[in-house]
Amino acid sequence: DAGVTQSPTHLIKTRGQQVTLRCSPKSGHDTVSWYQQALGQGPQFIFQYYEEEERQRGNFPDRFSGHQFPNYSSELNVNALLLGDSALYLCASSVGLAVNTGELFFGEGSRLTVL
Amino acid sequence: AQRVTQPEKLLSVFKGAPVELKCNYSYSGSPELFWYVQYSRQRLQLLLRHISRESIKGFTADLNKGETSFHLKKPFAQEEDSAMYYCALFGNEKLTFGTGTRLTIIP
Numbered sequence: 001d002a003g004v005t006q007s008p009t010h011l012i013k014t015r016g017q018q019v020t021l022r023c024s025p026k027s028g029h030d031t032v033s034w035y036q037q038a039l040g041q042g043p044q045f046i047f048q049y050y051e052e053e054e055r056q057r058g059n060f061p062d063r064f065s066g067h068q069f070p071n072y073s074s075e076l077n078v079n080a081l082l083l084g085d086s087a088l089y090l091c092a093s094s095v096g097l098a099v100n101t102g103e104l105f106f107g108e109g110s111r112l113t114v115l
Numbered sequence: 116a117q118r119v120t121q122p123e124k125l126l127s128v129f130k131g132a133p134v135e136l137k138c139n140y141s142y143s144g145s146p147e148l149f150w151y152v153q154y155s156r157q158r159l160q161l162l163l164r165h166i167s168r169e170s171i172k173g174f175t176a177d178l179n180k181g182e183t184s185f186h187l188k189k190p191f192a193q194e195e196d197s198a199m200y201y202c203a204l205f206g207n208e209k210l211t212f213g214t215g216t217r218l219t220i221i222p
Contacts, residue, residue, distance in 0.1 A: 003158075004158075033210075035212075040124075040214070041214055042121075042203075042212030042213050042214045042215050043159070043201070043203050043212045043217075044212070045209045045210060048209070055208075056208045056209050058209060064177065090159070102209065103161060104161065105158075105160075106158045106159040106160065107158065108158055
């Protein structure tokens with residue numbers, strides 16, 4: 001089991017561009033959460049997907065959107081990139097909506113640099 | 116709003132000495148708290164959760180509702196404990212992380 005896999009691992013974009021990040025959850029997991037981790041900060045919750053719907057959302061603008069596919073994989077899209085969007089984007093998977101168990105499995109992240 | 120505060124960004128401890136990583140939280144409801152750890156070149160992973168009242172790798176954490184704290188403790192530090200530690204709170208259907216403490220064990 002490869003666990004949670006994310007792609008790409010690194011990417012560089014310029015301001016105003018759009019980016020799509022991808023995540024495959026751990027085998028047997030059906031829920032995907034996305035986090036943004038800026039340098040020197042803890043992960044910040046962006047949103048969570050379950051049954052192909054956005055179930056919870058953190059304090060992020062509408063420029064951040066996502067999607068979950070029938071095979072439970074997920075995409076994070078960010079439009080109109082700003083310099084402040086530069087960060088490590090983490091995907092975490094779990095079973096069902098029981099995030100309160102804390103049993104989140106994290107990927108290695110996609111490091112986005114916006115120039 | 117919920118908040119997790121880890122006052123120490125860096126903490127250095129000698130091998131064999133006790134370790135205490137501080138975590139304070141702010142939440143109006145009944146919190147569920149966790150410690151996550153990230154070892155060098157590894158992924159972020161769950162270390163322990165308060166509801167289990169378990170000891171993992173010699174670490175324990177007690178929820179103190181009066182002081183709104185969930186400090187992580189270990190009586191005798193080992194070199195392999197060097198890592199980044201994050202305290203996290205589950206509330207309002209989401210997990211909120213602190214800014215983390217980098218623990219370095221000095222041989």
